[in-house]
Amino acid sequence: MAVWAIGSVVFLLATCDTATETGGTTAGLPDVVDYNFHIRPILSDKCFACHGPDNNTREAGLRLDTKEGAYQALSENPGMYAIVPGKPEESAVYHRLVTDDETYRMPPVSSNLTLTDREINLITRWIEQGAEYKPHWAFTPPVKAEVPQDDGNGWARNEIDRFVLQRMKSEGLKPNPVAEKHHLLRRVSLDITGLPPSPAQIERFLADDSPEAYEKMVDELLASDAYGERMALHWLDVARYADSYGYQDDDIRTQWPWRDWVIHAFNENMPYDRFITWQLAGDLLPDASKEQILATAFNRNHKITEEGGVIDEEYRVAYTIDKTNTYSKGILGITMECAQCHDHKYDPFSQKNYYSLFAFFNNTLENGLEGLVNSGPSKTPRLTITQDDLNGILNFINKWDDQEQVSVSVMGERDEVRPTFLLDRGVYDAPKERVFPGTPESVLDFDSTRYAPNRLGLAQWTFSKDNPLTARVFVNQLWALFFGNGLVSTIADFGNQGTLPTHPELLDWMAVDFQENGWDIKRLVKQFVMSATYRQSSQITDQHRKRDPDNRYYARAARIRLPAEMIRDQVLASSGLLNRTIGGPSIKPYQPDGIWEITSPGRGALAHYVQDHGDALYRRGIYVFFKVTLxxxxxxxxxxxxxxxxxxxxxxxxxxxxxxxxxxxxxxxxGARVFAGELLAEQADASPDTWIQTAFKRILCRDATEGELEVLQQYYEEEQQRFRQDSGEADKFLQVGEAPLREDIPAVEYAALMAVIHAIYNLEEATTRV
Known part of the structure; x- marks a missing residue:
């Protein structure tokens, strides 16, 4: 919002009463207006585009994102100041906000931005109170706040609950009762392993009335190999893992051994600092092992072109940009990519900052283009894994039968440093000034006396005790997985345009606690699920809808629709079809005919979709073949x-x-057919209501109510009647899928029960974590 001289108008307005000018009231305003939590969000949304960090779009020479810029004399009228601490009537910004003159009002009418009366009153009070600027909350190191006192009602089970309860009460809310045992068991099993509990676990847990029953189950789930698969699913999204290269000539690649390593790392409870360090720079560690080098495949999961006619350097730069953006977004939780072409418009990141970060990844041996035809399922630099490796240091990789070795694209560093330049407007062939490896000063200076100017140095900087972002960002990512939303809801953006944390003291306490306890991920997960906050019922009351419809204050558990992979896994596990093999090459399950050929260009092994058969069809969703173009x-x-x-x-x-x-x-x-066949074979003398109740409990982990059972029994009878009238329909219905069909079961009964189980799978509760 441009500010310039408004002459005598300012001095006429300066004598007006501020409450009258805004037409507002101070009622409902905080006693102390905080820059980070009240003012910065307003300025970022409404002002920084024209008066923020970006020199190229700044109007009238005015910066409002720094106190130096806001307090200095206006360039176009040296006798005036944008903000005069303590004196709104002498502050040009104030008068530009409250004027009725559309030619002077800010933001300008053409911007389609306006400030509410409350926002104007907040800015007015802030100026009255001294217009104190503070560093952005996320760019200051977290401090372990004092844990609130227990209120004595016995609800809180750990420190998380005390912070949550304090905020809950301030919002006029109170916690929900504890979830029923069957709901809690299903919730924690899905959250920790991605799978529903087994029938044996259900019976054991429901029968155990000891105070330790829940914690014993949590420990059992955390020790399961399925834990690593569930946690890896999130990290594959962060790491943009896929089984093909992307772009137009989309062919197969073999990054799956890295996926197996991620699962292994989570199951071994590798500390987060080591987990990230190996992925960023495992190849630069002293005497790097093959496992450490394999971990660096994280950096190479980006799309890679195999098209003819492309310019090598253009794509090499594109790959480096991708690595830079993945690091900044996935690990630091900041939008550095906005500074690729110009200074960031909202955050204190310059284009020079961007290319200084880019420089850490710019010295790889990677090419932009490596061969035009059949260049193979991995690219230089690559790691070749042999049978000896599988019998030794890489024994966590699932063995394969059809080849003796496999290669993975990994990182490797040039001996001679490749110079890095700031690229004009981000264009690969438009270099300007040379830059050197560095990090945004607004986050934390890169101390070249402590850290080497390479990826290993960057990893060490990332886990410096003074780095304000790393622990906060990961804690927030995991919080979102277990509670439905982040304490900072903009999980990928901790900058000025991101949302403020709903529980800043809790976030900082957990971030520091995570660091102090060796970046222990399983410990953090257990803290989450052992809390009373997590164990609440998800029942929604009228008060919840009125006071907290988005559940920002956690007075109930969140109902979360299961991720895509878990919906598949739920069906496979409950039906008994699930193949629990860990790791190995990705598989191709059922898919409608012709989709690849019609919608996704490809060549080589991926020119046509070739479905797998046998046990491969029933592997978990994490192993389903992921083609980038489809x-x-x-x-x-x-x-x-x-x-x-x-x-x-x-x-x-x-x-x-x-x-x-x-x-x-x-x-x-x-899944419904196989499940029905199992019930009819193993409980041949049982009644339909027994079959239905067994299926219902295995899928939803609870008994069907009398009303639910009545509806499903009626549906079973209707389906029986329909199939009796046309036995061919029953036979046709039972033919779906490749699992063997039980020939010793009457088709009508078989198909009718299959239809009922299929209906249970289609219940909203079946695809929701409640």
């Missing part, structure tokens, strides 16, 4: 990541297509 369609409909770039959180949508998937996907229908 992700698995049923998973895409349920909001899986596109994996073409770093994604730290998935959107959740509700569309009719999702209902169509659940009604028609062969995996869902086949």
């Amino acid at each position: 992700p698995p369609p049923s998973m895409l409909i349920f909001d899986s990541s596109n994996r073409d770039m770093c994604e730290v959180t998935r959107q959740r949508t509700n569309t009719p297509l999702q209902a169509l998937v659940m009604l028609n996907d062969p995996t869902v229908l086949e």
Whole structure:
């Protein structure tokens, strides 16, 4: 918003009463207006585009994102100041906000931006109180706040609860009761392992009335190999993992051994600082092992072109940009990519900052183009994994039968430093001044006396005790997985345009606690799920809808639609079809004919979709083959990541297509058929209500109510009647899927029970974590 001299108008307005000018009131305003939590969000949304960090778009020479810029005399009228601390009537900004003259009002009418009376009153009070500027909250190191006192009612189970309860009460809310045991068991099992509890776990947990029953189950789930698969699913989104290269000539690549390493790392509870350091710079560690080098495949998961006619340097730069953006978004939680072409418009990141960060990744041995035809499933530099490796240091990689060795694209550093230049407007062939490896000063200076100017130095800087972002960002990512939303809801953006944390003291306490306890991920997860906050019922009351519709204050548990992969896994696990093999090459399950050929160009091994058979059809969703130009369609409909770039959180949508998937996907229908066959074979003398109750409990982990059971029994009878009238329909219905069909069961009973189980899979509760 441009500010210039407004002459005598200012002095006439300066004598006016401020409450009259704004037409507002100070009622409802905080006693102390804080720059970070009250003022910065307003200025960032309404002012920084024209008066922020970007020199190229700054109007009238005025900066409002720094106190130096806001307090200095206006360049076009040296006798006036944008902000005079303590004196709104002498502050040009104030008068520009309250004037009725549209030619002087800020933001300008043409911007389509306006400030509310409350926002104007907040700025007025802030100026009256001294207009104190503060560093952005996320760019100051977290401090372990004092844990609030226990209120004595016995609700809080750990420190998390005390912070949550304090905020809850300030909003006029109180916690929900504890969730029923069956709901809690299903919730914690899905959250920790991505799978529903087994029938044995259900019976054991429901029968255990000891105070330790829940914690014992949590420990059991954390010790499961399925834990690593569930946690890896999130990290594959961050790392943009896929089984093909992307771009037009989309061919196969073999990065799956890195995926196996991620699962292994989570299961071994590798500390987060080591987990990230190996991925950023494992190849630069002293006497780097093959495992440490394999971890660097994280950096090489970006799209890679195999098209003819491209310019090598253009794509080499594009790959380096991708690495830079993935690091800044996925690990630091900042939008550095906005500074690729110009200074950031909202955050204190210059274009020079961007290319200084880019310089850490610019010295790789990687090429922009490596061969035009059949260049192979990995690119230089690559790591070749042999059978000896599988028998030794890389024994966590699932063995394969059809080849003796596999190669993975990894990182490797040039001996001679490649110079890095700031690129004019981000164009690869428009270098300007040379820059050197460095980090944004607004976050934390890169101390070249402590850290080497390479990726290993960057990793060490990332985990400096003074780095304000790393711990906060990861804690927030995991919080979102377990509680439905982040304490900072803009999970990928901790900058000025990001949302403020709902519980800043809690976020900082957990961030510091995470560091103090060795970056222990399993410990952090257990803190989450052992809390009373996590264990609440998800029942929504009228007060919740009125006071906290988005559940920002956690007075209830969140109902979360399951991720795409978990919906598949839920069907496979409950039906008994699930192949629990860990790791190995990705698999191609059922998919509608012709989709690849019609919608996604490809060549070589991916020119046509070749479905797998046998046990491979029943592996977990994390192992489904991911083609960048056409992700698995049923998973895409349920909001899986596109994996073409770093994604730290998935959107959740509700569309009719999702209902169509659940009604028609062969995996869902086949699961219902196999489950029905098992029940009819193993409980041959039981009644239909017993079969239905058994299926209901295994899928939803609870008994059906009397009303639910009555509806499902009626549906069973209706389906029986329909299939009796046309036995051919029953036979046709039972043919779905490749799992063997039980020939010793009457088709009508078989198909009718299959239809009922299929209906249970289609319940909203079946695809929701409640």
